Amino acid sequence: MNRLLYIVQKEFIQILRNRTLLPLMTVVPIVQMIVLSFAADNEVKNVNIAIVNQNHSMYARQLIEKINAADRFRLVDLPPSAKQADALMQDGSADIILTIPSAFETDFYRNKSAKIQLLVNAINGQQATVGASYLAAIIQSFNNEIRAEAAPQFVVQRVNPVPRINIESSYWYNEELDYKHFMIPGIMGELVTILVMLLTAMNIVREREVGTIEQINVTPIKKWQFILGKMIPFLFIGLMLLTVGLTAGKLLFDVPMRGNLAVVFAYCVVDISAVLGLGLFISNLSDTQQQAMFTTFFFVIIFILMSGLFTPIESMPQWAQYLTIPNPIAHFVNVMRSVLLKGSGFADVAYNFQATAIMAVVFNVMAVWSYRKVN
Amino acid sequence: MQTAIKTESLTKTFGEFTAVNAITFEVKEGEIFGFLGANGAGKTTAIKMLIGLSRPTSGEAKVAGFDVYKEAELIKQNIGYMSQKFSLYEDLTVYQNIRFYGGIYGLKRKQIKEKSAQIIETLGLTEQAHKVVGSLPQGWKQRLAFAISGVHDPKIIFMDEPTGGVDPATRRQFWEMIYQTANNGTTIFVTTHYMDEAEYCNRISIMVDGRIDAMGTPRDLKTQFEAESMDEVFVKLVRGK
Numbered sequence: 338m339n340r341l342l343y344i345v346q347k348e349f350i351q352i353l354r355n356r357t358l359l360p361l362m363t364v365v366p367i368v369q370m371i372v373l374s375f376a377a378d379n380e381v382k383n384v385n386i387a388i389v390n391q392n393h394s395m396y397a398r399q400l401i402e403k404i405n406a407a408d409r410f411r412l413v414d415l416p417p418s419a420k421q422a423d424a425l426m427q428d429g430s431a432d433i434i435l436t437i438p439s440a441f442e443t444d445f446y447r448n449k450s451a452k453i454q455l456l457v458n459a460i461n462g463q464q465a466t467v468g469a470s471y472l473a474a475i476i477q478s479f480n481n482e483i484r485a486e487a488a489p490q491f492v493v494q495r496v497n498p499v500p501r502i503n504i505e506s507s508y509w510y511n512e513e514l515d516y517k518h519f520m521i522p523g524i525m526g527e528l529v530t531i532l533v534m535l536l537t538a539m540n541i542v543r544e545r546e547v548g549t550i551e552q553i554n555v556t557p558i559k560k561w562q563f564i565l566g567k568m569i570p571f572l573f574i575g576l577m578l579l580t581v582g583l584t585a586g587k588l589l590f591d592v593p594m595r596g597n598l599a600v601v602f603a604y605c606v607v608d609i610s611a612v613l614g615l616g617l618f619i620s621n622l623s624d625t626q627q628q629a630m631f632t633t634f635f636f637v638i639i640f641i642l643m644s645g646l647f648t649p650i651e652s653m654p655q656w657a658q659y660l661t662i663p664n665p666i667a668h669f670v671n672v673m674r675s676v677l678l679k680g681s682g683f684a685d686v687a688y689n690f691q692a693t694a695i696m697a698v699v700f701n702v703m704a705v706w707s708y709r710k711v712n
Numbered sequence: 713m714q715t716a717i718k719t720e721s722l723t724k725t726f727g728e729f730t731a732v733n734a735i736t737f738e739v740k741e742g743e744i745f746g747f748l749g750a751n752g753a754g755k756t757t758a759i760k761m762l763i764g765l766s767r768p769t770s771g772e773a774k775v776a777g778f779d780v781y782k783e784a785e786l787i788k789q790n791i792g793y794m795s796q797k798f799s800l801y802e803d804l805t806v807y808q809n810i811r812f813y814g815g816i817y818g819l820k821r822k823q824i825k826e827k828s829a830q831i832i833e834t835l836g837l838t839e840q841a842h843k844v845v846g847s848l849p850q851g852w853k854q855r856l857a858f859a860i861s862g863v864h865d866p867k868i869i870f871m872d873e874p875t876g877g878v879d880p881a882t883r884r885q886f887w888e889m890i891y892q893t894a895n896n897g898t899t900i901f902v903t904t905h906y907m908d909e910a911e912y913c914n915r916i917s918i919m920v921d922g923r924i925d926a927m928g929t930p931r932d933l934k935t936q937f938e939a940e941s942m943d944e945v946f947v948k949l950v951r952g953k
Contacts, residue, residue, distance in 0.1 A: 343815025347804065354803050354844075548797035555763050555793040556816050557785050711767050711784065 340558055344566025352570060366528045366578055367585045373524050374517045374590065384468040385413045387431035389422045394442035400479050404435070409471050432458050433468055510678045521592050522677045523646045525582040526669030529605065530612050531637050533575045537616030538633040540567060542623045554710045564705050568613045575609040576602065595680030604672045604686065607693045611665050614700025621707040640666040668693050714741040716868050716899040717762060722771035724757050731757040733922035734771060739901060744894050746913030747903040750950060754922040755903040756796070759872050762901070763793050776867045789817070792861035796873040800857055802846030806837055809845055810860055817864035831859045851882035858889060868899040875906065887912050907942040918949055925949055
């Protein structure tokens, strides 16, 4: 037992003496949180639109003004021909091309129906669908206005209206739809996991590179003592990171914290235990810090992209959803969001606890197993 | 005199390559036993089998009375090891290194205090005790590493080319330390390829291509090979191949 304490003490001294590690653990997470929460924003703003107006009627002008007034859209150009508009789409300066044909107003009066064309750059699928639906909504409302104006029978109907269904939405757990409140808890979970994993993955392999591991291996120390002695300091680092993150989230972004923070911290302990096991496992299998780093990146990238942080897990294909089960970041992101935003209690996130605890056991058995004192 | 190390046809192969080929020898308690050989002769592999870092392919070996196959962890409690690669933590202070190794060998807090005071005084490191090891000159580092390998008063200390990259004056000092330790009853098992160092040993064995080709006191070997110095013995042995 005492042996364990001496390892823990030694690791702490080494970590605190390392001048690059401390800022890495405090400043970097806050900076990343700030940058990511502003940048990783899925709200579609500033859709660039080019309008080919071949009609020049009053209605066409009104429609253009209405679109131009909407703050989601930026009218980049009014090219005279469809060909020039295509070029704008081609060089990336326009996301949507709206073409108002020359017969627009005439058709509207004569045939009671006018057609306009929307061309949407769908390379970025989300931007395209959301942008197009904003535009459709604007056109729809414009349509209602001019119908009322042009066909008085609708006005008559308004006196004696036909029943209609009105949708009133209310956004729960994030009333103002503040995107940052959604992102920050997830980013915190991600940062804690990645940093801890990277630090541990580099740890044992560094002792191997320097040669001190051999000196350790000729001592009567037990494998579990060695592994546990390496883990405890990093567990503290992880919890400290989470505390820094939560404080910054509260002070800088006023992230709501509706649930019990004890659940978050308890989960963090389980999550870090799992990640530490994986990190040490990687470290044991690597001969150089470079190898350890690249192996860690492989896992980290998959973990992040499949964590539900940026894209919802529910919209992944079924096989990919299964892959998120052994992903500590996915569980962490879910726990953070549920507890902080929804006020979930332990029972609500018990599944995440279970899955992560199983991972912790498996990864740590792998870590102890792969640590060889004898060749 | 008791036997400290005893091997019987100890062998290690890596695939087709036989690094250590059926070596048999015995080291007495309190002896300074020199393990000589050219680079790549198999010295390091042999030492690693004895200290439990490498599992032998075949043969028998007992270290401090314990079997290398079944009782490796018991051996570890009873031996010290100083590798050819410097293996203290450069980012810990002199005192912290002593405390750490003392701690993982299971010494009590009080023992650690006494030991570190003793080591720091013997090496004349009082002023450097709280400086990081990385800032010490190479010779001091080596002597500290040797002192720490004996922090738990082991029965046997294994040294794998301990004086590599050290100037002759420091090497002398180093050997004085080895003599002192051996006088206290500790067995010293040391590999080297400096033939002048071989003269300092009580008994030596010379390894060539994984086999022990000669063994005895330096004087016996010189008579046997009709040589003036150990250097000549060594050259004759290796050339004779």
